[in-house]
Each structure stands twice: as C-alpha cells, then as structure tokens.
Amino acid sequence: MQKIKVAIVGFGLIGSGVARLLLEHKDRLARHAGRILWLEKAVDPDLTRSRNVDLPRGILTDDLTEVTQNPEIKVVAQLIGGLEPARTVMLALLESGKDVVTANKALLAEHGPELFDRARELGRSIAFEASVAGGVPIINAIGQCLSGNQIESLHGILNGTSNFILTQMEERGATFEDAVRDAQHRGYAEADPTLDVDGTDAAQKLAILAQLGFGARVAWTDIPRRGINSLDVADVHFARELGYRIKQLAIARLTGDGLELHVSPTLVKMGMPLAEVREAYNAISVIGDAVGRVFFHGLGAGQMPTASAVVADMIDTAVGRTAITFRTLELWSRRKARVNVGNYANASGRFYMRFNVKDHPGVMSQVAGVLGKHTISIASVLQHEAGGEGEEIPLLIMTHRTTEGAASRACQEIEAFEFVHAPSVRMWVRD
Amino acid sequence: MQKIKVAIVGFGLIGSGVARLLLEHKDRLARHAGRILWLEKAVDPDLTRSRNVDLPRGILTDDLTEVTQNPEIKVVAQLIGGLEPARTVMLALLESGKDVVTANKALLAEHGPELFDRARELGRSIAFEASVAGGVPIINAIGQCLSGNQIESLHGILNGTSNFILTQMEERGATFEDAVRDAQHRGYAEADPTLDVDGTDAAQKLAILAQLGFGARVAWTDIPRRGINSLDVADVHFARELGYRIKQLAIARLTGDGLELHVSPTLVKMGMPLAEVREAYNAISVIGDAVGRVFFHGLGAGQMPTASAVVADMIDTAVGRTAITFRTLELWSRRKARVNVGNYANASGRFYMRFNVKDHPGVMSQVAGVLGKHTISIASVLQHEAGGEGEEIPLLIMTHRTTEGAASRACQEIEAFEFVHAPSVRMWVRD
Numbered sequence: 001m002q003k004i005k006v007a008i009v010g011f012g013l014i015g016s017g018v019a020r021l022l023l024e025h026k027d028r029l030a031r032h033a034g035r036i037l038w039l040e041k042a043v044d045p046d047l048t049r050s051r052n053v054d055l056p057r058g059i060l061t062d063d064l065t066e067v068t069q070n071p072e073i074k075v076v077a078q079l080i081g082g083l084e085p086a087r088t089v090m091l092a093l094l095e096s097g098k099d100v101v102t103a104n105k106a107l108l109a110e111h112g113p114e115l116f117d118r119a120r121e122l123g124r125s126i127a128f129e130a131s132v133a134g135g136v137p138i139i140n141a142i143g144q145c146l147s148g149n150q151i152e153s154l155h156g157i158l159n160g161t162s163n164f165i166l167t168q169m170e171e172r173g174a175t176f177e178d179a180v181r182d183a184q185h186r187g188y189a190e191a192d193p194t195l196d197v198d199g200t201d202a203a204q205k206l207a208i209l210a211q212l213g214f215g216a217r218v219a220w221t222d223i224p225r226r227g228i229n230s231l232d233v234a235d236v237h238f239a240r241e242l243g244y245r246i247k248q249l250a251i252a253r254l255t256g257d258g259l260e261l262h263v264s265p266t267l268v269k270m271g272m273p274l275a276e277v278r279e280a281y282n283a284i285s286v287i288g289d290a291v292g293r294v295f296f297h298g299l300g301a302g303q304m305p306t307a308s309a310v311v312a313d314m315i316d317t318a319v320g321r322t323a324i325t326f327r328t329l330e331l332w333s334r335r336k337a338r339v340n341v342g343n344y345a346n347a348s349g350r351f352y353m354r355f356n357v358k359d360h361p362g363v364m365s366q367v368a369g370v371l372g373k374h375t376i377s378i379a380s381v382l383q384h385e386a387g388g389e390g391e392e393i394p395l396l397i398m399t400h401r402t403t404e405g406a407a408s409r410a411c412q413e414i415e416a417f418e419f420v421h422a423p424s425v426r427m428w429v430r431d
Numbered sequence: 432m433q434k435i436k437v438a439i440v441g442f443g444l445i446g447s448g449v450a451r452l453l454l455e456h457k458d459r460l461a462r463h464a465g466r467i468l469w470l471e472k473a474v475d476p477d478l479t480r481s482r483n484v485d486l487p488r489g490i491l492t493d494d495l496t497e498v499t500q501n502p503e504i505k506v507v508a509q510l511i512g513g514l515e516p517a518r519t520v521m522l523a524l525l526e527s528g529k530d531v532v533t534a535n536k537a538l539l540a541e542h543g544p545e546l547f548d549r550a551r552e553l554g555r556s557i558a559f560e561a562s563v564a565g566g567v568p569i570i571n572a573i574g575q576c577l578s579g580n581q582i583e584s585l586h587g588i589l590n591g592t593s594n595f596i597l598t599q600m601e602e603r604g605a606t607f608e609d610a611v612r613d614a615q616h617r618g619y620a621e622a623d624p625t626l627d628v629d630g631t632d633a634a635q636k637l638a639i640l641a642q643l644g645f646g647a648r649v650a651w652t653d654i655p656r657r658g659i660n661s662l663d664v665a666d667v668h669f670a671r672e673l674g675y676r677i678k679q680l681a682i683a684r685l686t687g688d689g690l691e692l693h694v695s696p697t698l699v700k701m702g703m704p705l706a707e708v709r710e711a712y713n714a715i716s717v718i719g720d721a722v723g724r725v726f727f728h729g730l731g732a733g734q735m736p737t738a739s740a741v742v743a744d745m746i747d748t749a750v751g752r753t754a755i756t757f758r759t760l761e762l763w764s765r766r767k768a769r770v771n772v773g774n775y776a777n778a779s780g781r782f783y784m785r786f787n788v789k790d791h792p793g794v795m796s797q798v799a800g801v802l803g804k805h806t807i808s809i810a811s812v813l814q815h816e817a818g819g820e821g822e823e824i825p826l827l828i829m830t831h832r833t834t835e836g837a838a839s840r841a842c843q844e845i846e847a848f849e850f851v852h853a854p855s856v857r858m859w860v861r862d
Contacts, residue, residue, distance in 0.1 A: 021579050021721060031646075031769075032578035034759035129576070135722035137576030144752070145560070145568030147463035148452050148742030215462075273728065276707065290452060290739035291566035294729035297704065298722065308721035311579030319759055321575070321752045328465035328750055338462075 002035040010080035011044035016051040017307030068096035101313040103130035109204035125326035127313035135305030136298040149288030153253040160280035161196035199225030206250040215338030225263035258342030269431035345405030350429040359386035374410040433466040441511035442475035447482035448738030499527035532744040534561035540635035556757035558744035566736030567729040580719030584684040591711035592627035630656035637681040646769030656694035689773030700862035776836030781860040790817035
C-alpha cells in the first residue's frame, strides 16, 4: 500500500493525540485513506516532557528544518497555539511545499488572508476543521455538505469553557468565580481563562465561520462581543424562572441590512436544542434556504476530539480532497466580499432587561415611558414583591422585537433615573 | 468559468427540487463548485405533469438515451424510486460513462454490492448522501469527517414519518391510525405507509450505514426490525409516566459478539437528545472512539432538504471529491467484511415490559419468578390500583440489563400464564 509521510509541529496535548491516532491506529487510518499515513517527524522545543504516547526513536526533534528540508513529508499538522511563532512556522511549511492542517483559530482569524493567499500562490492547501468546534465537523458541513444552500444563519455555542461555567451556574447555583475554579480544576479552563470567558475565542471562531459561510471579510476584533465574565448568577436564575437558559451564542445572520455578527450571552428558550447543550459541549444550528435547520452537537475541545478533526483533515489532504476544496472555495481571497457586515445598532430581536430599582410609586410608569419613547413594546414584566417601600428590587422586562440601538439608548436613559442603581443588565432573547 | 453538464433522471418531487437549485441558484452553486453546473437534460416518462420549476425548452425528455448517448453529460442525479427500472437505469448510466448521484436507499440496500462493483470496474463513482437522513450530512460525516475514528455505535431516528406519528401519539394522544391519517394529510406519509411504519425504510438505511461505518455486509432483510404499526398509545403514555419517550431507533453497535443491528421502538430517557427529536425530523447520534459523541439533527425528507443533499453530491462529483472518496472507501467491495453481525439474541440492554394481568394474589411473585429464572433483575415495577379484584390491569416492568434472548424467553413463559392476557409488550430502553 502507498505510504505518505506526515509530520506534527507543536507536540503538546493535541499533537500527542494526533500521534496516538497515527501510531496506534495505523491500520484503520490506512483503510479510510487508501494509503498509510506515516508519522515521520514531530517537532517541539521541549524534548523531555512526558506525553501519553510512545514515539519510536528518531521522530521527536526540536529542529523544524528536519521537516521543511525533507521533501518526502507532504502533510504537516501545525499545532502551535497563538500567533507567533505559529504564523512564521506556517509560512515556512507552505514555502517548503507542505500542505498544512491546523487547529489554530486565533492564527486564522488574525492572519487568514495572508496565509491563504500565500498557500494559493504556492499551490498548497490549508485545512482547518479543528479550528472551530473541535470534533464537530462544522467546517466540512458548511464548506462541502451544504454547498447547495444559501446559509441564512448560524447560531453557535463555540466555547466549551463558557458553556461549562454557565451549566455550573445554572444547575449548581455556582457564582461565576466558583464555576471558573471548577472548570480549571477539571482542565476545561486555562490558568488565565480570559480569552475563553470574554468572548475572544468565540469571536475568532465566528470570524472564520463568517468567511466560510457568507464570504464576509471581518476582523474578529470588529465583531461586537460580550463575555460571560460579567454575568450575575441572579440573572441565570431569573432567566430560568422565565423559561430560558443563558447561553453564550456566536451569531451570524443574513439580514436586509447585511450580515449581523455578534457574540453575546443570550436567553435561549428551554426546549430549543441550543438551550439543552450542557457542560463543555459545543453546538451549532445552521439554517440553509434549501435544507432548513441542521443542528450539530459534540465536544468542541479536548485532546482526542480535536485530534479526530486534525486526523480527518490529514486524511483529506493526503487523498487530495482538501486541495480541491481549497481551490474551489477560494477563502479569504482578494475578490470582493460577498456580503457586508451590518451595523450592529440595526440588529433586531427581543431583549431581557434587568434594572435594580428602588420600590416607590411611579417607577414602572417612568421606565415604561422611556421604552415607549424608543418604540420598544414590553412583552412581559416580572417584579417580585419588595420587603418594604424604598428597598432595592430587580425589575425584569422582556421586550418585543426591537433593535440593538434602540434598546441601548433606552437602557442608558433608564439607568440615568436616580431610582435606578447600576449595574443594569441587558441580553438578547431567542425563542 | 468552466461548465460541466449534468442531468436528472426521474423528474418527480426531488428531481424538480434539484432542478430549482440548479436553475434558480446557478451563480451560488458556481461559487461553491468553482464551475457552472449546467442542467442539460431531465428525463421522465411523464412530460406533461406540472412541476414547481420552469425548465427551459429542450431539457425535459422521456428518452434516456438523450443522456446516455451524450458524452458531454458527466454527472447524473438518478432519482427514480424503487428497484426497477432504477437498477437498470443506474447500470445504463454507469456504462455510458456517467458518475451517478442517488437518493434511492432501497436500491442501495438491495443492490449496493452489484452497483458499486460495476461502478469500480468502469472507473465511475456513486454518491448517496441523500439516501440516508435527507439533508443531514451523515454519509459525509461518517465517510470523511470521522475517518480518524473507530465508530463504536450509531443510534438514529431515520424515518421521519414514523417520528411524526410518534410525536402525534405522544403530544396529542392520537391513536396510531389517527396519526397516520394526519401524516398523510400533511404529505409526510404515502397512501400506503407500510414501508415507513413497519421498519423497512429504516432497516434499508441502517444497512447502508452499517456498510459505511463498520464495513458490515448485511442484507437489510436480515436486520431484526419492528415497526411502530403495532404500537399501542397506552404504552406511549406509560413510557411518559416513567420519564421516557418512545422513538423508532435504528441501532448499529459494536459489541464483543459482533455488530448489533436492529430497528426497534425504544423507550428513550427524556432529556437525551434523541428523545427530544420531534415531528418529521431525523437525528443520528454517533460515538467514535476519538471524537466521543456527535449528534446530528435535521430534516430527513422533503423536496428541498433532499435536493440540498443531492446537489451537494453533484458538486462533490463535479469537482472530483466523490471520485477520491469512492475509490478510497471501497464500499461493498468483495474483500472480507470487517465485522460480523452478532446474534440478535445476544444483544443486551434494558427492557420495558407490559403484561395485562388479572389482579389476583400471587401474580407478581409468579412473574418475578420467571424473570429471576432467566436471571433478569427488575429495576422498577409500576402497577396502578385495579378497580376490583379480578379486573385486568397493566403490569409494567423495567428490567436491568439482560439479553434479547433471555427477555424473549421470559416473556413467552409469562404470556403462557392463564392470568396474563395477550398481547403483552416488550421494548428496548435507552438511558
């Protein structure tokens, strides 16, 4: 059987998972690929750390040129995280004639145009299934399986750490801080979980999906995003009382105003598939004009789920499917973007609002007055009885459909009332 | 831009959906395919029926040779249902040098080995995403995206008609007959719904998945199957009382005894994703040893969801991906099956049993005695109070894990008691 030599650059958790699949399951990969994927080199500066895989002698090296200068190595899994040296290594691999597979969403969200252009110039390919939602084959689904469709919207839970934390807050009543510690303890969150919980990670993944699904060229830093790090467990409970769960959604949606793009904690109606995604799982709900709604759910991170996606890409690349897809889709090419990103202020939907108000006469009429002035209709109000007049109590309002801009202006005005105590809270609602 | 000529054979509901995508969305398909898919011919014996698409003059014909004798037509969507003339047409298309896309699961389940062998001999390909679960890209997921994995199990709701009927029975308390009429009224069920509700359709799809996911060569007629046509709405309610929903599951699962394969009405614990699949939706839960559990949900039938899958396959075929996948996977080839189908009697799991018993002393001890003799442990019992002694009442038993064989023998023995009135009921339980 034909043998194709492959390498891994960046031999950490994911890299050693990929090595395990290549070494321990060589036969079944050969059966699925019609050829043997032969692990020739694994490159990492750390030659001594113990990993949960036994590499045969001579494979592990700290010298990248053992890959770039070996013309027999055709496919490389580039698994270095962060921007540098990942970008430089990626360019060096492409320039030395390798087809590259990567799991690095930050790199693609930041340098996608440069890397994809360079790959095209060199006649090489980049595969990136593992960069979004780990083991869930969403890149392949959008890029290949749904190619008869105009994608109308994507709603995704793309950050497993945030979803784990939200699940702990909802089901165990944990505070955000407690839930973060629990996530760290279980290995779901980094020592510094900022990029996961502030919406950065999800926005980077959304930028990739927006390019793939809609041809939108958008810098991830331009995507409006709110993390869950400012979320009060009280709102988790109020949402539940109203029949919703709070989920961190990454949204891309075609509207008359262009592509709506944002990452936001959102109240999702219980019973909707996205509301029922628990723990560290990822999920994506895609609507295509022909296929209708398709829903994908699985593990978005972790060693073996991510390695599963990387190895599938290595097989696709080895057999030649990636080259075709890469040429055909022309991602991040210099041609005009197919869709413009809309003004976030025009994004429309329903809102949940919480104002901490002093319970005295006239509060409700003044709050309602401001909403009315901004033509925001109230769908429902929830205010529990206060202990005594003058006490501060939460006033919860669910609005009918309005715009982000109107809701934002109305909330600012309401917050200016002296009977309202900061912080007030505003979140999108999906049902 | 390059142009590739395609044709449709069998111009019914799905065929006209495919034509709509090809004609009305030519530009976006060209963007996704890197070339224009040009509909050259649509073949159907009925030239007069009105369809919801306007074909340009000269496309519709009743003469298949206008396709087979036109060497410029490269890709053909073969959308004739049933076995003949579908098989003969398919062979004629392959022999005239066409790559074929099909949605016909009955044809593949029955004649897959012959058709795939012939395509290989001729250097042609067959794509069949639309044959299982319509718009849900499960064929691509298993054949391509999860290729780093050993698939350990598939649990699917593969027949939308059955699922629609079950939803009506559960949520509206409809009888099976009422729900069938409703499904017919809404166009979800044929005038003769037998193949949908007796498990035939799901077993044919399962035979395809068993080949693709496990390399199992199994005649669909050898797959143990029970339909929902004998289901009593009473059991739907009892299941609900116990915290379950009844779903028609197609199951393929690797066990020490070989591949467990069957189609069965099954009690699925509420809250599990498969339990929450409603109406005419399809869903599949796949477990791979690397990726863990991945869940797919979407419309399994209907004009445009199915057309979406057919057109994705036509694009894959036009760009060359299908040829690679077809060569690589060697489906239904003559090499030895990779896995044997296990003896269904050894399949293991929990069971729900209902016996209609006369309420008199000693019943419970005799029933429990038989179960004990077959080493079946009782997990829970539910028996509501009878109106009076001697009245017939349902005795519900949930067992711990046992085998199909033991459960079957025990039930036969229990049914033989004179205080038990037929029919008794036995279903698998999944939680």
